[in-house]
Amino acid sequence: MDIPYTVKPRPDTGLYNAKVGIWLFLASEVMLFGAFFSAYILLRVTAQHGFWPDVADGWPHGLLNIPIGTFNTAVLISSSVTVVMAWMALKENNFPKFRNFMLFTVACALGFLGIKTFEYKEKFSHYVIRTTDGKVVTGHLDVDGKSPLFWNLDTVKAKNIEKLKVEVDIPNKYRFPVGMHVPEDIHKAHAEGRHHDEKEIEVSQIESLKAFIPSTHPFFAIYFTMTFLHGLHVLGGAIVLGYFAFVGTDLWRTNPEQFTNRIEVGGLFWHFVDLVWIFLFPVVYLL
Amino acid sequence: MSHNHHSSHGHEAAHGGHDHDHDHEGHKKIYWAVGTALLVGTVITVLAREWEFSSVALTIAVALFVASIKAFLVCGYFMHLLSEKKVVYLTLATTVAFAIAMVGLILWSDKDPVTGTSPKTFYVP
Numbered sequence: 107m108d109i110p111y112t113v114k115p116r117p118d119t120g121l122y123n124a125k126v127g128i129w130l131f132l133a134s135e136v137m138l139f140g141a142f143f144s145a146y147i148l149l150r151v152t153a154q155h156g157f158w159p160d161v162a163d164g165w166p167h168g169l170l171n172i173p174i175g176t177f178n179t180a181v182l183i184s185s186s187v188t189v190v191m192a193w194m195a196l197k198e199n200n201f202p203k204f205r206n207f208m209l210f211t212v213a214c215a216l217g218f219l220g221i222k223t224f225e226y227k228e229k230f231s232h233y234v235i236r237t238t239d240g241k242v243v244t245g246h247l248d249v250d251g252k253s254p255l256f257w258n259l260d261t262v263k264a265k266n267i268e269k270l271k272v273e274v275d276i277p278n279k280y281r282f283p284v285g286m287h288v289p290e291d292i293h294k295a296h297a298e299g300r301h302h303d304e305k306e307i308e309v310s311q312i313e314s315l316k317a318f319i320p321s322t323h324p325f326f327a328i329y330f331t332m333t334f335l336h337g338l339h340v341l342g343g344a345i346v347l348g349y350f351a352f353v354g355t356d357l358w359r360t361n362p363e364q365f366t367n368r369i370e371v372g373g374l375f376w377h378f379v380d381l382v383w384i385f386l387f388p389v390v391y392l393l
Numbered sequence: 394m395s396h397n398h399h400s401s402h403g404h405e406a407a408h409g410g411h412d413h414d415h416d417h418e419g420h421k422k423i424y425w426a427v428g429t430a431l432l433v434g435t436v437i438t439v440l441a442r443e444w445e446f447s448s449v450a451l452t453i454a455v456a457l458f459v460a461s462i463k464a465f466l467v468c469g470y471f472m473h474l475l476s477e478k479k480v481v482y483l484t485l486a487t488t489v490a491f492a493i494a495m496v497g498l499i500l501w502s503d504k505d506p507v508t509g510t511s512p513k514t515f516y517v518p
Contacts, residue, residue: 120478129481133488140492144499152503154513163449164516172439179435187428190471191421198417234518242518316518323516377471384431384463388456392442 113363124371132378135339139382142332146389149324158234158242158323160285166325168281169232169244169318171225175391178221179383182340185214186380189347189373196366201358204369208351211376215344222337229318229326230255235272235307236314242287245274245302259315269306270315276300329390336386339379347372427470434463 111123119126153164161167192207231253234244246253248271254261262270276296277284284296295303320327350365350372357365438459446452469475474485503511 119480121480126480129484133484136488136492137495140495141499144496147496148499148503152512152514154515156515157517159516164513172442176435176439180432183428183431183435186431186467186471187424190424194417194421194424236518314518322518324514374472377467380471381464381467384467385457385460387435388438388460392438393453393456 113361113367122367124367125374128371128374132374135378135382139332139335142328142335143385143389146328146332149328153324157287158236159282160242160287161282166282166323168278169229169325170329170391171228172280172391174221174225175387178218179387181214181218181221182380182383185211185218186377188214189376192351193366193369193373196358196362196369199362201355205351208347212344212348212351215340215347218340219337219344222333226330227255229330232318233257233272234314234316234318234322235270235312237289237307237311238313239311240287241289243272243274243289243292243305243307244281245272245305247272248304256317256319257315258317259309259312262309262312262315267309270309270312272305272307274303274305276303332386332390336379336382339382343372343376343379347376423470427466430466431463434459434466 109123113122115122116126150163150165155162155164159166188207188210192204192211195201195203195207231246232244233247234242236242247257249265249267274292274295275281276292277288278296278301282288284293288296291305292303316322318326320330350369355365357368438456441455441459446455474481505512
């Protein structure tokens with residue numbers, strides 16, 4: 107027995123089954139990401155100007171790499187164009203063209219995830235260090251030429267390091283204004299227009315050393331939660347689109363209209379993933 | 394597995410017929426144009442960061458306005474919402490209503506019910 111309305115639209119809704127299904131699913135996804143955006147807003151407005159970050163609204167600014175984020179946005183937008191062009195290719199009965207566009211789409215998805223992985227690694231090896239004199243610096247560690255991940259003060263002490271080499275970030279208008287908790291020599295480096303400064307900090311003077319991870323500040327908690335959830339959606343979409351393009355293509359020979367509808371529905375999910383990033387990028391990277 | 398008695402029908406529909414070629418070309422041009430507009434919108438959003446707006450609220454409004462234009466283009470053209478059926482609009486209208494209620498309730502609940510003030514949190518690394 108055939109399942110009805112996989113191709114022919116239902117007379118009551120005017121849609122085929124999968125389209126009804128995907129729109130209902132996307133409606134639930136709106137609630138999912140909407141909840142996280144609400145959490146972001148709440149965390150942001152309740153953050154108070156205080157010890158770190160030493161800025162008026164208490165929220166870290168300039169910690170994310172905007173050029174990389176912008177490039178990632180362009181990658182995702184391009185993949186959205188190619189997935190709809192892939193569907194158009196099927197409408198024109200051009201299967202090789204469809205495959206080429208889908209290949210580009212999946213490549214963009216994997217590229218996006220690769221860049222995200224690089225960004226995450228950069229965060230895990232980026233630290234906020236508070237010293238006993240009440241000063242705060244951020245930067246990457248240099249331990250025997252390597253930049254370690256997920257260290258804390260206990261890790262540093264366990265390795266019997268007496269002096270820690272840090273490539274300290276110089277605050278600027280994007281990465282915190284030079285505030286009261288920034289050491290004097292960093293003030294000087296800022297005045298000289300430098301972006302980084304090599305510093306050796308006595309481990310005995312360090313009160314706390316934390317990586318840019320969720321437990322350090324709610325900004326990182328919400329950043330990693332939202333971008334990781336979005337990344338999972340990118341991965342899932344890439345797997346499904348890749349499957350349709352390269353593995354599950356038999357349906358094109360037996361029922362091309364139903365296959366075209368599957369691509370349309372997969373594309374709708376992909377556009378939603380792009381849509382979430384269109385809001386997520388300015389909210390976490392720019393504002 | 395579905396039977397292929399639709400296939401001959403399907404091939405005709407998938408072929409589209411010569412009289413639909415013009416439509417395909419028109420749609421493809423629109424998709425490329427929308428893609429270009431989205432990229433331009435992204436550049437505008439990033440450059441807008443350099444502009445000093447008079448207030449935080451205005452900064453947020455400008456950023457979200459540009460994002461909304463981009464969202465409209467994606468939803469309207471890529472997701473074909475501009476020419477969709479009523480049932481999709483009804484589904485999305487219900488979603489938007491509930492989403493607004495959810496966001497509104499979360500933000501409204503920020504205030505302490507007794508003191509009427511919003512708690513502030515202070516982070517020390």
